[in-house]
Amino acid sequence: MARTDIHERILAQRRLRTAQGRLRQRRTVARRDGVRLEVDGRWLTGFCSNDYLGLASQFEVGAALQDAAAREGAGSTASHLVCGHHALHEQLEREMADWLQVPRALLFGSGFAANLAVQQALLEDEDVCVQDRLTPASLIDATRLAGCRLRRYPHLDPEGAMRQLRNAPGGAAMLATDGVFSMDGDVAPLRALSLVARTQEALLYVDDAHGIGVLGPQGRGTVAEAGLGVREVPLQLATLGKALGGYGAVVAGDADLVEHLAGSARPYLYTTALPPAQAAASLAALKLARRDDWRRERLRELIEQFRTGAGRLGLDLMASSTPIQPVLCGDESVATAMSSSLEDAGFLVTAIRPPTVPEGRSRLRVTLSALHTPQQVQALLVAIADARERADRAAA
Structure with a gap:
């Protein structure tokens, strides 16, 4: 019996992921400055790291x-x-x-x-x-x-x-x-x-x-x-x-x-x-x-600001009181389109798709840091609402 060719196996898996639109690619960060990072020659405001207290660059x-x-x-x-x-x-x-x-x-x-x-x-x-x-x-x-x-x-x-x-x-x-x-x-x-x-x-x-x-x-x-x-x-x-x-x-x-x-x-x-x-x-x-309890207090204020603002804009949030604030998008094509629109607007927010999350539960995983400002959070909310409108028009 002939053995399975590993290269053929991984090629077939790659073809399947490509057909499903689930081919993952790394983004190379050239430089960081607090919550700002340079990607592909552009400076973006990041809302996707786990640096919740802002200590990585302290x-x-x-x-x-x-x-x-x-x-x-x-x-x-x-x-x-x-x-x-x-x-x-x-x-x-x-x-x-x-x-x-x-x-x-x-x-x-x-x-x-x-x-x-x-x-x-x-x-x-x-x-x-x-x-x-x-x-x-x-x-x-x-x-x-x-x-x-x-x-x-x-x-x-x-x-x-x-x-x-x-x-x-x-x-x-x-x-x-x-x-x-x-x-x-x-x-x-x-x-x-x-x-x-x-x-x-x-x-x-x-x-x-x-x-x-x-x-x-x-x-x-x-x-x-x-x-x-x-x-x-x-x-x-x-x-x-x-x-x-x-x-x-x-x-x-x-x-x-x-x-x-x-x-x-x-x-x-x-x-x-x-x-x-x-x-x-x-x-x-x-x-x-x-x-530094002030870091946690600032986080709580930003979380409250984000959730209150998202509610006013009709965004579909999950029940979270932590710095992890998922915005549900449903279909993964909507999540990736919204993530791309946010990058065009100057924000880096990752689209989370199957198999990481269940089918139909794709989302933008927004994460907040004590280094973010209220102005940055407000600008992100406006950009998400705009990205959602664009995705809805494209689907209509």
Whole structure:
């Protein structure tokens, strides 16, 4: 029997994506200046990044990165358990644990690797991981790596989670959810889910990539906002690459569980540690995130402005109180046309299409930053309304 030719396979897949209008292309950013970025020779106002607090380009953060790189070099040179674990890594883990009010934190190269590590290290073949239907690819892929059973419940439905756990007797169980869902911007019902986890003897794991820095007291995220602690949520993921403006992630929580990850999680053991300079930058960003409540207050004001203005203009928003403000477009051709019109008007707003979101639920994923001005938000609203009118005329 002849083997499948991989090149022929990927060519067929490319033809299909082209026919569907779903061929993805990267945009190259030449320069950044706060929320402004240069793309293809044009300066655009970006409303699509995850830099919610505006820390990625903050002077103190950049200075910390440069100073540490000058002292410590460009890289860590090894994995954490060989000779790559630097004092700056150790300090960042301690500071993150103190901020989140948990016993221990463990630094990873990315949120994707952290999610892989948690399930691979804690779950086995006969176990089950029950997840919200809209959890990210990293949590789904983590279940496949662990080899355990994957069960999914309807979005934001604690009763659905309860049913899935009840129907999966035997073995260990994990209940996994986002804190803030990246495409919809809504928040998981963590208090109800914690009760489900307790009654079903499951470990509740919260991927709070989009909640950390933005929600809760001192920006400690959705777990703190829900009034929960390490007893109810033994492990949570806090990214360093979104509101904190850098790169990497930590898994924080129960000391015994985190210690087990440090000694057995393959995505931690067998990869090079983050550059110490990057840890220094994250430490500087963490200090600002803890201290500067004005950033979160400005975000809240901009979110309220955007939602109020969108309502007046008749835009179809989803139920989100976070910096992620999806504008529903329905058909993906409408979403891409509106995104193109916005770029012509000087704004970069990404169109999110299937398979990232369900058929018929394509959208503009507008994200707000504390660096945006009210004038920029108002100009964006006018441009979206105009883009919608153009799309409607083209479809008529």
